[in-house]
Amino acid sequence: MKAIKTNNLVQMLRYTLVLLSLAISSILIQGCSSEEKKAESGSEAESGNLMKDAEEMEDDGLGFGPVKSVTIPAEIDEQLAAEGLKHFEAKCTACHKFAPDKYVGPGLAGVTKRRKPEWIMNMILNPQEMTQRDPVAKGLFETYLTQMTNQNVTEPEARSMYEYFRKMDATNN
Numbered sequence: 001m002k003a004i005k006t007n008n009l010v011q012m013l014r015y016t017l018v019l020l021s022l023a024i025s026s027i028l029i030q031g032c033s034s035e036e037k038k039a040e041s042g043s044e045a046e047s048g049n050l051m052k053d054a055e056e057m058e059d060d061g062l063g064f065g066p067v068k069s070v071t072i073p074a075e076i077d078e079q080l081a082a083e084g085l086k087h088f089e090a091k092c093t094a095c096h097k098f099a100p101d102k103y104v105g106p107g108l109a110g111v112t113k114r115r116k117p118e119w120i121m122n123m124i125l126n127p128q129e130m131t132q133r134d135p136v137a138k139g140l141f142e143t144y145l146t147q148m149t150n151q152n153v154t155e156p157e158a159r160s161m162y163e164y165f166r167k168m169d170a171t172n173n
């Protein structure tokens with residue numbers, strides 16, 4: 001009789017231990033996931049604010065992309081421009097002419113007069129985000145109804161194409 005009682009007691013203790021550890025682990029799991037949720041909603045709110053800030057900011061004409069600031073010397077670098085022409089012919093003439101008339105995309109004549117160099121380079125390097133967020137590029141997209149494709153251009157290549165455009169605009173006007 002006594003032996004049975006001790007057995008019962010041991011079993012009860014075991015049950016209590018199992019229940020306790022279940023309770024503790026469920027508290028731990030809940031704690032972790034609510035921490036995660038907090039972290040998630042925090043970053044969501046943050047990126048939401050950033051987006052809002054960007055939209056509310058006045059358009060600085062620099063566009064959206066990797067190029068924040070570029071220094072263009074007064075003198076045209078002929079060699080760089082020649083390199084730019086090569087890249088332009090390889091990657092852009094399916095949709096653009098350097099002429100006033102449009103093709104699949106806008107005619108590029110005069111582009112360096114109407115846009116900042118940063119904007120042009122960002123358009124070349126990051127066309128999707130530009131047509132989504134930049135007011136001018138958005139407007140072009142609404143007119144041309146084609147998304148300019150990302151042509152996997154490097155930043156130095158984009159810079160050389162800008163030099164070619166600048167040379168063309170300087171000689172044509």
Ligand code: HEC
Pocket residue numbers: 088091092093094095096104105106107108111115120123124127131137140141142144145146147148149151153161
């Ligand atoms: C698939 C066709 C296509 C290709 C390829 C393409 N573009 Fe475009 N481009 C467009 C379209 C269309 C627009 C107008 C914005 C839009 O709808 O995406 C545009 C806009 C531009 C603009 C802005 C023009 C303005 O008037 O402000 C520049 C600059 C430009 N492209 C340069 C380039 C360069 C440089 C290349 C080559 C690396 C290139 N594009 C390749 C279709 C193309």
